[in-house]
Amino acid sequence: MSLGYYFLLPVLFSFLTPYFKKLGSFTLRGSSILLSLVLFLQTVAYVGVKLPQISQFSIKPPLGIAFILDGYSLLFLLIFTFSALVVSFYMYWFFEENSGRDEARFYVFFNMLIAGSIGMILSCDIFNLYIFFEITGICSYTLSAFNKDKLGLESGIKYLIIGSIASIFIVFAIMLIYLQIGTVNLGLIAQRFHLIDPKISVLIVLMLFIGFGAKAELFPMNFWAPDIYQGSISSVNGLFSSVVAKAYLFVFFHLFYLFNLGSKYMLFVMVIGAITFLVSEFTALNQTNVKRLFAYSTLGQLGILFMALSTNSSQTVSGALFHLTSHSISKLLIFLALGILIHKFKSAKIDILGNFKSGFLTIVLAIGFLSILGIPPFSGFVGKILILKGFALSQNYTAIAFILLVSIVEAIYFFRLTAMMLDKKRAKVTVKVGSVNYIILTLLAVLIILFGVYPSLLTHYTDLATNALLHPTNYLNYALGVGL
Amino acid sequence: MNSIFLLLNLLPILFLYQFGGALHVSLPLTSEFTLSLIQTPLGTFFAYLSLISFLLVTIAQKSKKLACNYYVLQFLLSMAMLAIVLAGDFITFFIGWEIMTWSSYFLISKSNSIDIKSLQKYILFSLASAFSLIAGIVIAYSFAHSFDFSVISNSFKDMPFNIKVALIVLFSLSFFTKAGVIGLHYWVVDTYSKAPNLFSSILSAVMSKMGIYGLFLVYGNIVGYQELKMMFGTILNGTDFGYVLAWIGVATSIIATFKAITQDEVKRLLAYSSIAQLGYIIAVIGFGTTYGVAGAMYHTLIHTIIKLLLFINVAAIVAQTGKNRFSQLGGLIYRTPVSFVMLLIGIIGLAGMPPLGGFASKFMMYNAAIDTKFALILIGMLFSGAASFLYCYKLVYGIYLGHPTSKNLETTKEVPISYLIPQIILALLLVLAGTFPGAFIKIINPILVEFSLSTIPYSGLGVMNSAVGSFNGFFIMSAFVVFFVLILLLITRIKSKAKNNLNRFDISYCGEVPTQDTSLHFGFGFGTDLYRIKFVNAILKRSSSSFYESLATQTKKTSELFSRMYYGNIHNTMIIILLFFSTLFFIGVN
């Protein structure tokens, strides 16, 4: 199957949504599940296939458009399609419970969001990348405004504004690149990037940094992010956290290593990542709204990932990718579990949510929390220890100390939530978990434990991804159409 | 449920026994990590210590209706500790350490008296300890390129001096936090006192020992006492390092002892006492001599026995009466006589009185201090020992002696047998440890060999040898018993008839007749004298809590400061982005 279907299928389903709606809500919801399932199975089918894979459309690259799947994007593809699958199952429950909502609108944009995100990580020329970037963006704006209340609309409009600013920067960057090199193919740009006048190249890098950094929620440009999370429904939060933000992050580092910016900008990105981590974790301490809190937590984790991914050392990067995967799963788990609670209590205030009584939810949430904190035997631990090990090998003790110290701050609020869940003195309200949610949450929790106790399952892919990211020779060859 | 987990707890003991010191398992986790379990004499000692403690506590839990998940978590905890003490590499050690942290956290949260603040204290200190540990681990890794103990140990000598120091400090900090060295003990008291009553015994008796195990592991195995001596030089007959550590330990034990005396809550007293006793261990652990290690090891054993005994005893009394303060208890001696005797044996051990095991361990530690000529350290230990009599007496008086402070104490029944069985076993152990202290030499010698220190000569079960003297525990015990019986016979033969069981209000009270309402129990008044002693007052009125409270406040303020940035004004966000861009551009271009 051509890689193009990754884009075409969701778009097709998206366009067919009105017809599905006419066939009944079951078909509508089912279609989304079917789509995600197909995409996920398709991705699983790529596991073990010789990478990179290329799908070209009509003309051979570098002139034509092509999708390239290498180890790096395979990992993300797995995460994205899996998240999409889980979320589509969750939405089945969600719309059962909230039957009056505008389902079709959600599914249109949901499918398009998947298409856009996947497109961003597959496309091998910067202009197409921009198009997918915009698709993803527009879908996110609408999805975040899915709640047609004040907060929802506010988040939608804010996201729109920020998205537009980011787009402007990126468009300018692309324009400058095109002006300088005369191509939009990533392979060619990577090959000729060092030829650009250093001052212009700084400008290009900065614009790309601002554009993708703003979307990937880096520190001085992420003041909007918590508002978006607060206004959206929690499954969308899960998507933002484990798919959209990760897609921007993917592109950021893809370009970072393709253009070989590592030596020059490594420290800068690391410091920005560290500041993001620090500021977000401290800010999270002060939150009373659970969605905002986990928004900050997401920002913080992205900070760590930026720190670790920019190091250009295979150990650290591999650890960071492991951590990224684990974080995606954990955050998805947390947001979906919280979604159930928010639905029950009709509020996202921590104090109110703490009153729930459900052994299952307590356990899965605790697993999620512990995993994000990097506590064994959960998957977050392996990621964190790999990152720390990588830093240790490069003797970067400052980073180790920094990560560990800020992690304690992180622990404060995670364990405050845990303690609240365990607190016996609260007036408890029993929360029932439906069978669908039961299955998906169990699945996620089991995955967290599985990757924790048997990390080899995942390290194989993260190693592949690391290799592909740090040594993109094969990718370049394919992007230039050399071996075709 | 209880019996199932009793059996489950028995299994690892049998398993360990079956292997008999030859356990060596390794399990590849990823291409980089291999989990390995190796049974060293040191690990085996601690493994038996923790497993048997868990077994005894599970017996005591028979009478409580506990949920399945409680037992599961407890079993997980015991397995985590087993992983810690049998670990052959730091990753296994750390995984065990963290599982221990969170499983105990969830167990503590099952208490009825726990509050969020105490839970937070516990978990944050535990995590700080764990993070300090992992920092040490990765730093060691950065030089040794392996997590394996033996590899790190071999490459330790070649590390730069500052890295060596950093490693020792990081590991020590981590384990000190677990053991509750003064200053890092902020979590200990609240946690021990608010945890489920029976679980407190595990916390104090076993979990704090994991810190001690870690110290042994690092000082003895990873770094090596010889290396410590070479790194830091010597003072008197010991190492500089040991001297500093000894002062930390002695300060811990003195301060905690005085704090213990002034507590009103039974378990808080026990918690402080636990800190103080661990202070002794830390004081001698760094000596780097045969007797220092042996003393620390023996005291570890004895303290485990004693604290299990005391906490189970107190748990039983709290379960039976529903009271947990000295000012609410009292006069239970003739209501719960067996419990009383058990507690009595416990405090005699705790005070380090001769016929019981507590003395043998103190003897060992004192002689170790003499051996290294750390005279002031020894005096500090003796001093804190003398002060500890006060809290020992408070413990037994406050609960069992004096007068019952409320009506229902007068009708209390003896505690359930399931509480008594472990206590009786422990008390017997304590008596045996005092009678046959020489038996311990046989246990400790392989460990000393492991640390490449000279061994202790063995001369009979009853004899405890040390560098500068020996005593015969068997003789002292038997002489004590013989004299006791003789004097008892003598006194009962004397005609002057003892009239028993007088009414408890029939006391010399200046001609007055006390009644039910008269406050006759002195449980609360203990330790008030101490506030008037300048030196002690200086200790008592200081507290580490103000430091940690202010740290918490600072964190909160920082958090508020940062969260002020996120107030959601999109215009400002845009402006900031543009400004950020232009600044970066300006910097980048120039």
Next chain:
Amino acid sequence: MESGFYGSSLDGNLKCKFEESGLANTHEIMEKAVRWFRSRSIFVVAYGTGCGAIEMPPTFTSRYDAERMGVVGVATPRQADLIILSGYLAYKTLRRVIRTYEQMQKPRYIMTLGSCPINGGMYWDSYNTIKKLDDYLPIDVSVTGCMPRPEAVIDGFVLLQERIRNGEKAGWEKYDENFEFYKENQKRVLGGHIDPSYETDWYNLKSGGKA
């Protein structure tokens, strides 16, 4: 109570054994020895009830030095052999004195100073003062005078020691024998609110008496 003043210093069985084995004489000697030792060591709890309290410090300190006769002050009734009541007793005081006396271990003696405990003295018509203490507690030695000087007090000690040595019948035995009499009298002045005696069931004297 067994016959003989100090019969109870050896228990009945032992005494019988002595007599059976023809060692009655030994028993006699031991009795004597014990009486002598008792006379040589008298622990005093000094109950300063009235003005006589002022005479007690000189009695026990350097000037008159009662300690040379083995008379020593102690603080608690448990250890004391002798209680000195040094003056008039109000009803209120009597209550405490009875309590203190009953807490002393047998053999126990009472010594009073001054006339007030004998006949009320200058308080003969007071509404709340004991007129004749002997009705309430068995007095062994009364030292008269208002107040008696330390010499007289010491004389009282000597008298008491002699009586102990001679094995005369002492107050505490009378108290045991006529317990109901004393209790009735005490009840009369102290009213129903009499302190519990833990040796005796005060409220059920008619039915057995001893607890």
Next chain:
Amino acid sequence: MIFQIILLIMLAYVVGFIYFGLYRNITARIQGRYGPTVYQSFYDSIKLFSKNNTVSYGWMFYLGPVIMATGAVLTLVLVPVFSDSDFLRSVTSQGNLFVLLYLMVLGPLGNALAVGTGGNPFGVMGVVRGLTRLIGLELPFYIAVVGLIIAANSSDIVHIIDVQKTAGLNIINHPLLFIGAMISMVGFFGASPFDIPGAPQEVYSGPRTEFSGKFLALLMSQGSLFAFAKLVLIVDLFLGGADSLVMLVLKTFTIFVAIIFIGIVYGRYKVEQAVDFLMKLPTLIAVLGLARIVWFG
């Protein structure tokens, strides 16, 4: 051996009581009185043993004095009495100076249990005062003992005695330690200014408030045994032990008289004053002595 133990106990009993008689007598003489006879303590003890009845509050109350007496006897047996003879050497060699240090506290602590059982708050107050005082009281003594142990490099008393044969008496070699130990000893003998636990004016009779008859007698007897043991210990530690009965009596008596003379001229400290005092001057003196041994020995 058993015969020797009985002999020792009888000796200690007699000597101890006579010392206490002398103590009362000398005190009286200093105060300008005649004072009781030297045997007065015997009379008291026999009288108390022959009291008709004794109050008891249950078995723990009964056992308390017994534990205390056991502690005293055990201490006595474990202290080497004669330096050169084999008298009880097989017994004393089983013990150790540290054993003695703790045995000295075992008795009082055992008795404290009985006091607690008695239920008299004054008794417990006395015990608490005693234990609080102990915090300060043991300090100079411990320092002195530790100093001697380090100087002799052995915690075996016999060895410490032997060392003094060649190196000279400890009282001359380590006078500062001796002063420290003596100040503590004043307290251990319950003499002023450290007679806080049993202060009759403040806490009735302190720990002994509820004890009467044979229990009191037992406590008094063990007190004399214990006092003798402590004196012998001091003689062993500082005066090189005694090789004959005469020397033993002479040396112990000298120490005893010294303690009496110190004790007689002071009033009573409050407990906090006592601890404060003991933690300052005597501790300082003893620490100086110790520093001499550790750093300049």
